[in-house]
Amino acid sequence: MWKFWNPNTGSCLRTIDSGYGLCGLILPRNKYALVGTKCGTIEIIDIRSGTCIVVKAHGGFVRSIATIPDGDGFVTGIEDQEVEF
Numbered sequence: 096m097w098k099f100w101n102p103n104t105g106s107c108l109r110t111i112d113s114g115y116g117l118c119g120l121i122l123p124r125n126k127y128a129l130v131g132t133k134c135g136t137i138e139i140i141d142i143r144s145g146t147c148i149v150v151k152a153h154g155g156f157v158r159s160i161a162t163i164p165d166g167d168g169f170v171t172g173i174e175d176q177e178v179e180f
Contacts, residue, residue, distance in 0.1 A: 099142060111145055113138055118159055123166040131157025131171060
């Protein structure tokens with residue numbers, strides 16, 4: 096489960112059910128959150144609506160997510176040293 100917080104008030108803005116998340120990232124412009132899971136999926140969450148698209152990304156645990164410098168994509172990594180763009 097992921098919770099999104101208002102940093103000014105400390106109040107919870109939204110709670111979204113998720114798989115077994117190991118890492119997370121909010122993309123630039125605060126529109127989407129990404130969650131890398133234990134089962135090898137990436138959850139792409141629309142922060143405003145709360146909808147979630149699940150993409151099978153890897154065969155192992157997704158251990159890391161990072162944005163590409165121009166903000167138009169992201170990179171994921173797993174424990175077997177595989178990287179996906």
